Amino acid sequence: MGLEFNGVPAPAEGSAIDYKGEKFIVPDRAIIPYIEGDGTGRDIWKAARRVFDAAVEKVFRGKRRIVWYEVFAGEKAFKRFGEWLPQGTLDAIKEFRVAIKGPLTTPVGGGIRSLNVALRQLLNLYACWRPVKYIPGVPSPVRHPERMNIVIFRENTEDVYAGIEWREGSAQAKRLIDFVNAMLSVDGAKKRVRTDSGIGIKPISVTGTNQLVRRGLRFALDQGLKTVTLVHKGNIMKFTEGSFRDWGYQLAKEEFRGAIVTERESWILDQRDKNPAASIEAIAARVEPGLDMAPGAFRLQVETEVKACLDSIRATHGNGKWKGKVMVNDRIADSMLQQILTRADEYQVLCTPNLNGDYLSDACAAQIGGLGLAPGGNIGDGYGVFEATHGTAPKYADQDVVNPGALIRSGALMFEFIGWPEVGVLIERALAATIAEHRVTYDLERLMRMEGITGAEKLGTSAFADAIIENMSEKAVASG
């Protein structure tokens, strides 16, 4: 007997994607579970699915296709099974490994298990993958949106999102505050927590950091990119975000030594390349301005670092060879928020703890035209769940008006993830071509009008999908 989830048999004409040796093995009739989503999820899923099927058909001409398998969450699950998130849905996604979902209503009143949290725990979807790339013609609030082409890997399982917090006045908050104040105050009053505080815990682990940074570095190497930036607030939160930075560098050096150079190492090597006779002390002074006024112990520390760097990698990375490696650098989160506005083109891959990534990905998305076009995927080793980053926009539900672009782009990302990148590229090209023709949904038409672009054709959700499919020309397929 075949597999069955939520009492619905899995399609007999397809089979599951497998994962071996860190690679997906995708059958020609791959089953992919989908959750339609609530509200406008219904509109955008219908449209996006047609775009996905058309792109797969154009690229593989019937040799391969996706066998869609509906699984349930949100309102549809509640109506059908009396549960917002049936166990069968989680089991099906685990079985088939890769899934796509529309937005879900968060029921007012709470107490409902979140699908994303449940999936993250079950499948260790440790990274939120958010590419942010401008599509020409989309109105943007910045002068040079085309300079933004950044891929964000946001840690997905810990930080202040771990959900370990207690309300002010609760017995648990009181116990924890008493414990901290009585047992942990090393600097006396300075470290005291006010007794009328709410308390949250911010765990950042070696495990969570390593798996995220490894993912970011592998991505940069696979894609031939030149820079990976660790974004943190380690100047203030030394043992959480500061450690995220330190562990990130450590992992890069331990696991990717031949392929990477850290920014600081590049300065040291550059000094040596330019002046082969310079002493260790002279190089240290150039790398760390003001070193001559620093305490002796710090001077020694920097000189030791310079010597260790030259001894260990001068042969492999010196004489300019470091310029061909992936540069790993780090930036303080607040400065990064400035730099995406002023120097976006200097950054390619950002690895961030959870909260920084939340802020940064929305700020980046705003620069390229907002959430209506922002794709995302929650990914782990051998598992991925893709979704638009916007919500259910319930006031537009079932009216065939909203923009399906974000879900369509999330699907393009999904195809890249499973190793069918040509499908993703075709979808992106066709979407871009449609926007370039100024055939767009109401949200983009409104923005275009506000920018003084007149004559854009306002399309409904399904007509926009039709236009994208029309733009999957033979030429677009061939150049994919």
Ligand code: NAP
């Ligand atoms: P929202 O659904 O994202 O909608 C806010 C506004 O964003 C809409 O009114 C619309 O703006 C614009 N918008 C969103 N999606 C659009 C699209 N596809 N095309 C064009 N415009 C779009 O946010 P919300 O109203 O705060 O949340 C509604 C529900 O969604 C809540 O239950 C929330 O919990 C849930 N939610 C779910 C997810 C998820 O499942 N991943 C994520 C976020 C929120 P205009 O009215 O200006 O046109």
